[in-house]
Amino acid sequence: MSLPIWVYVVILGIFTSAFMAIKTARADKELETEWIEKEGQVYIERMEKEKEQRRQVGESE
Incomplete structure (x- = not known):
């Protein structure tokens, strides 16, 4: 009971x-993680600059 060749082709296509799909999902997740880390670093730097500015204003008073 042999299956037609097109059935094997369809199964190969599904795999x-x-x-x-899995490969693309992993790549997207890596890109998203890199973007989140980059944006987090920008936020931290902005907070540090603001903290330094507040410290300088406090010293000048």
């Missing part, structure tokens, strides 16, 4: 599609 290939699943593999590519």
Whole structure:
């Protein structure tokens, strides 16, 4: 009881599609993580600058 060749092609296509979906999801997650870390660092630097400005205003009074 042999299956037609197109059935094997469809099954191969399904596995290939699943593999590519997983690969793309991982890449997107890595990019998102990098972006979040970058934005977090920008926020921290902004907070440090603001803290330094407040310290300078407090010293000048």
